Amino acid sequence: MSKSIAKNLGYNLLLNAVSLILPLITMPYISRVLGVDGVGIYNYTLSITQYFIIFGSLGLTMYGNRQIAYTRDDKEKMSRTFWSILILRITSTGFATVLYYLIFGNIDTYREIYMIQAINIISAMVDISWLYIGLEDFKKTVTRNLAVKIIGVCLIFLFVKTQNDLKLYVLINVLMVLLGNLIMWVYLPGILIKTKIRIREIKDHLLPAVQLFIPQIAIQVYVVIDKSMIGLLSNVEEVGLYAQAENIVKAALAMVTALGTVMLPRMSNIFANGDKEKMDSYLNASLRGVAYAAVPMFIGIACISKEFVGWFFGAGFELVTYLIMVISPILYFIAMSNVMGVQYLLPSNRIKAFTVSVTTGAAVNVILNFLMIPPMKSLGASIATVAAEFSVAGVQFYYLRKEIKVEFYLESFIKYIFASAVMAGAIRIIGNIMGVGIDTTVLQGIIGTIVYIIVLILLKEKVNLMLCTAVSNRIGIRLRR
Secondary structure, eight states, rough: OOOOHHHHHHOOOOOOOHHHHHHHHHHHHHHHHHHHHHHHHHHHHHHHHHHHHHHHHHHHHHHHHHHHHHHHHHHHHHHHHHHHHHHHHHHHHHHHHHHHHHHHHHHHHHHHHHHHHHHHHHHHHTTOOOHHTTTTTTHHHHHHHHHHHHHHHHHHHHHHGGGGGGHHHHHHHHHHHHHHHHGGGGHHHHOOOOOOOOOOHHHHHHHHHHHHHHHHHHHHHHHHHHHHHHHHOHHHHHHHHHHHHHHHHHHHHHHHHHHHHHHHHHHHHHHHHTOOOHHHHHHHHHHHHHHHHHHHHHHHHHHHHHHHHHHTTTTTTTTTTHHHHHHHTHHHHHHHHHHIIIIIITTTOOOOHHHHHHHHHHHHHHHHHHHHHHHHHHHHHHHHHHHHHHHHHHHHHHTTTTTTHHHHHHHHHHHHHHHHHHHHHHHHHHHHHHHHHHHHHHHHHHHHHHHHHHHHHHTOOOOHHHHHHHHHHHHHHHOOO
């Protein structure tokens, strides 16, 4: 791994670590203050608002990221690319904002909440983080996100005190997103040059962006639609339960998928230079590295959920234990599809294969949601989510079967499963002896990690040995100093 990739991965891991820790601080508080109903209303209205963000953005976030990576070696060309894409984004998101207000401006149910959530669409309009990601300048985006997230948490604890503060809670969240996006504009003068943009240049980006937009719709269908369908086919309380279980699993997922965000612009640049052999090498290394973290994470989260939920969420959220157990495998499936799809198919411009994979996942999710939510509510949606993510990863693997060295991958994967099984046994012994409590969860996490690493050392697994060696060398340097 090159120094720049390692540095950017470090920044992204820092951001995702904070993104993991901060919800662990706020979720127990918000669950107790707003209750299942309040959490459900917030997540349900947000899920509806996200459809307008999706359609307004037209796939331009991922497309812009990739195009900046393609053109970043030519400042004049990059500047023209940025401004033309931005104008297209502002125009399309502006239409989405007007449409949103026309639809939700006069409804009776949750109207004020919907109006506050609309600020998220405006935030998407001015979001230029894709520029910095395309430039592989993760320091700015990470610094911005860390500051905004910390400010947001402080404001929540200061002002959100009762169930009547739901509107204030929503307002704090949307304003923090808007503030974070506006801050990124401060750096533009030092990055871009002034240039005149022709209407034709803007139009030139429309068709390729729409080609990426189609898979983006499919992705968001099985990312967002779960909460919408639970709310429509069941009730907002079930949305609240599902959302909290999903939040826990996806907070951990952010750590696993950090590499994907870092690698997309790098792989796009490598593809632009025609080095397929290097891309294949990165693909296989990433698959093993991500599986190293994803396998024990999903097994570990499922194993600690019983003791964790008991002290973390409080009364009314008991069902979240079982939802976490069911949802946890998506950690592995999304991690794999993140590598195959985001790190390889998209940068190599294999849009059709990526579209087929996520469309398959969306279809599986919607069909199973209709069949399983009415009788099983949030549990049915959880099963549908796992099936959808499995299908996405399966289709992407089929398309990349010639590039992936299966034996090379399975050699380590079997060891990860075995080490995770031993880890799971240790975690459950601790849980059964100590019972519900924060001290139980902390000890389960520490002992589980140690057991996993030791077992892999005994099995002489290469990724584990490489990381252990790197850590020991780093400690040795510090000690000598």
